[in-house]
Amino acid sequence: xxxxxxLAWLMERIIHxxxxxxxxxxxxxxxxxxxxxxxxxxxxxxxxxxxxxxALAKTxxxxxxxxxxxxxxxxxxxxxxxxxxxxxDAELNLFLTEMGKKARExxxxxxxxNGEKFASILNSVPKEAKKAMVEFxxxxxxxxxxxxx
Amino acid sequence: xxxxxxLAWLMERIIHxxxxxxxxxxxxxxxxxxxxxxxxxxxxxxxxxxxxxxALAKTxxxxxxxxxxxxxxxxxxxxxxxxxxxxxDAELNLFLTEMGKKARExxxxxxxxNGEKFASILNSVPKEAKKAMVEFxxxxxxxxxxxxx
DNA sequence: AGTAAACTGTATATTTGCTATACACCTATG
DNA sequence: CATAGGTGTATAGCAAATATACAGTTTACT
Numbered sequence: 001x002x003x004x005x006x007l008a009w010l011m012e013r014i015i016h017x018x019x020x021x022x023x024x025x026x027x028x029x030x031x032x033x034x035x036x037x038x039x040x041x042x043x044x045x046x047x048x049x050x051x052x053x054x055a056l057a058k059t060x061x062x063x064x065x066x067x068x069x070x071x072x073x074x075x076x077x078x079x080x081x082x083x084x085x086x087x088x089d090a091e092l093n094l095f096l097t098e099m100g101k102k103a104r105e106x107x108x109x110x111x112x113x114n115g116e117k118f119a120s121i122l123n124s125v126p127k128e129a130k131k132a133m134v135e136f137x138x139x140x141x142x143x144x145x146x147x148x149x
Numbered sequence: 150x151x152x153x154x155x156l157a158w159l160m161e162r163i164i165h166x167x168x169x170x171x172x173x174x175x176x177x178x179x180x181x182x183x184x185x186x187x188x189x190x191x192x193x194x195x196x197x198x199x200x201x202x203x204a205l206a207k208t209x210x211x212x213x214x215x216x217x218x219x220x221x222x223x224x225x226x227x228x229x230x231x232x233x234x235x236x237x238d239a240e241l242n243l244f245l246t247e248m249g250k251k252a253r254e255x256x257x258x259x260x261x262x263n264g265e266k267f268a269s270i271l272n273s274v275p276k277e278a279k280k281a282m283v284e285f286x287x288x289x290x291x292x293x294x295x296x297x298x
Numbered sequence: 299a300g301t302a303a304a305c306t307g308t309a310t311a312t313t314t315g316c317t318a319t320a321c322a323c324c325t326a327t328g
Numbered sequence: 329c330a331t332a333g334g335t336g337t338a339t340a341g342c343a344a345a346t347a348t349a350c351a352g353t354t355t356a357c358t
Contacts (some may be wrong), residue, residue, distance in 0.1 A: 213336070214317070
């Protein structure tokens with residue numbers, strides 16, 4: 001049986017593999033290829049119609065400048081629309097175009113499919129063990145929050 | 150109790166948090182700050198004294214060009230040394246300098262400390278559940294290998 | 299009302315880590 | 329001994345992000 005250290009290594013290796021996989025740009029509808037940061041931004045706007053640039057930056061965990069640039073790129077690709085806020089001329093509200101919504105939909109579907117694959121693997125895990133896993137991950141997350149902040 | 154989907158989300162969130170944490174450049178001895186790719190390269194050279202550029206690139210999963218550039222950077226920082234291979238004039242053998250070894254040592258210690266924190270969290274996981282986790286992760290890794298390659 | 303502070307988004311230059319392409323050099327195989 | 333394949337490298341370019349500075353807008357204060 002593997003010891004704790006080996007289990008930790010296994011987890012680390014998997015995390016890196018997963019991230020490596022995520023980095024590969026994916027094809028969405030009609031020849032549209034989007035990178036991870038792009039589709040992530042689209043997902044956030046889709047989940048928060050009318051969000052502004054500052055809030056988007058905060059959600060993504062990047063600077064306002066970076067968010068602004070990403071928005072320009074997605075607008076040029078015809079995926080995102082900028083509208084001046086009805087409340088303030090200094091503020092922009094962000095929306096998905098029809099095409100943006102289509103990509104978002106596609107992304108959600110893929111996410112769901114992956115989640116189902118996940119779930120089918122998880123399915124073979126006994127209930128007791130699953131409970132222990134949740135507890136473990138929550139402790140792990142707490143530790144990550146501690147050392148990061 | 151959380152269902153499978155929620156557990157999947159929890160895992161995804163943690164993976165991203167962990168990667169985010171890893172991205173922060175860390176300080177090693179006397180004001181030396183190293184990024185993740187840098188210290189990762191140093192770790193590989195430390196574990197494989199005399200490795201050549203091509204093998205390093207393969208281990209890191211990057212192109213030879215990228216590895217070459219990284220080596221130049223680390224050499225300029227005084228952490229890595231290049232020596233022409235005694236077997237072939239076309240080949241270089243890579244070694245850590247004293248300073249490189251110091252950084253490597255520091256990294257190992259930190260890794261160990263993190264691992265211990267990890268282990269103490271893992272410690273509270275029942276043995277049966279741990280076994281299930283290993284099985285789950287191995288299935289997960291297999292799935293990742295399948296969709297990536 | 300008038301002004302300063304704080305917040306909006308943006309422009310610009312720079313950085314990091316990588317790829318792709320082309321290349322010069324060395325080695326091995328026929 | 330030629331040529332195919334393996335070394336490492338130079339160079340240009342890209343994606344994503346930071347840092348800095350800035351112009352315009354809103355808020356707060358007196």
